[in-house]
Amino acid sequence: MEDLIPTRIEGLDQLLGGGIPRGHLVLVCGTPGTMKSTLCYTTMYNNAVHGQKGLYISLEQDGEHLRSSMAKLGMTDNGDNRVYILDLGMIRRELAEREVTKDWTRMLLDVARQAVQEDRYTMLTIDSLEAFYALASLDNPRRELFHLFNEMKELGITVFFISEVPIGSKVLAKNGEDFLADGMIMLQHVEVGETDVQLRLRCVKMRQMDHAPGWFAVHHDGERFLVSQVLSRRRRMVAEPDTPE
Numbered sequence: 202m203e204d205l206i207p208t209r210i211e212g213l214d215q216l217l218g219g220g221i222p223r224g225h226l227v228l229v230c231g232t233p234g235t236m237k238s239t240l241c242y243t244t245m246y247n248n249a250v251h252g253q254k255g256l257y258i259s260l261e262q263d264g265e266h267l268r269s270s271m272a273k274l275g276m277t278d279n280g281d282n283r284v285y286i287l288d289l290g291m292i293r294r295e296l297a298e299r300e301v302t303k304d305w306t307r308m309l310l311d312v313a314r315q316a317v318q319e320d321r322y323t324m325l326t327i328d329s330l331e332a333f334y335a336l337a338s339l340d341n342p343r344r345e346l347f348h349l350f351n352e353m354k355e356l357g358i359t360v361f362f363i364s365e366v367p368i369g370s371k372v373l374a375k376n377g378e379d380f381l382a383d384g385m386i387m388l389q390h391v392e393v394g395e396t397d398v399q400l401r402l403r404c405v406k407m408r409q410m411d412h413a414p415g416w417f418a419v420h421h422d423g424e425r426f427l428v429s430q431v432l433s434r435r436r437r438m439v440a441e442p443d444t445p446e
């Protein structure tokens with residue numbers, strides 16, 4: 202398929218079947234610290250040099266903090282705003298200046314529309330769904346979300362919507378986000394033995410793609426991501442049976 206946006210993360214594009222179809226809205230879910238922000242930022246950062254402009258809207262942490270933690274992972278900005286970060290403080294100041302109503306659904310759509318139509322952005326991350334709910338205090342979250350997702354899709358921009366899953370929670374999407382989204386990527390910490398924790402990733406859903414269904418190991422060496430098969434002892438034994446005589 203020609204209109205795929207690759208993540209350019211080693212191992213991830215293979216499991217996705219090539220990349221993410223342009224214009225998809227993809228949920229990236231996981232408990233705190235599972236590198237959701239890093240994954241979305243990295244994908245946009247990797248694509249910026251290939252002409253895809255990325256906008257990161259942080260409703261959660263301040264932009265400087267995000268920028269410095271990404272810089273520590275080698276994604277330095279060099280002053281050219283390779284990924285443009287719009288944080289809550291900036292949005293609040295703008296809202297105050299324009300004295301517009303605090304309709305957060307409309308605000309997000311206005312920002313996305315301007316980003317696409319005037320500034321030629323092609324990728325967007327919104328961090329996070331929960332922060333959006335907290336700010337917006339919606340009367341009818343399901344209906345609002347349906348409207349927000351549909352309008353975003355109409356714009357043709359490829360969107361990562363980060364979803365923070367509380368530790369221990371079994372509920373991934375309380376307003377049907379998983380049904381409305383085109384794709385869903387889950388990140389999870391898995392305890393291995395008594396002391397180790399491994400980060401794993403699973404593509405739960407990706408419309409139009411023949412993606413791998415299982416869990417994969419995610420590693421970040423401080424410079425690059427690597428997504429690879431989980432090598433358990435059992436699987437190795439199954440994968441490499443004794444060769445018959």
Ligand SMILES: Nc1ncnc2c1ncn2[C@@H]1O[C@H](COP(=O)(O)OP(=O)(O)O)[C@@H](O)[C@H]1O
Pocket residue numbers: 231232233234235236237238239240270271274420421422423
């Ligand atoms: N090699 C590494 N493996 C895991 N986490 C790392 C590594 N290097 C740095 N971190 C840090 O782990 C933190 C969690 O990543 P982040 O993307 O913010 O997670 P989330 O958005 O899911 O809460 C970040 O501060 C990140 O910089």
Ligand SMILES: [Mg+2]
Pocket residue numbers: 237238239328
């Ligand atoms: Mg985060």
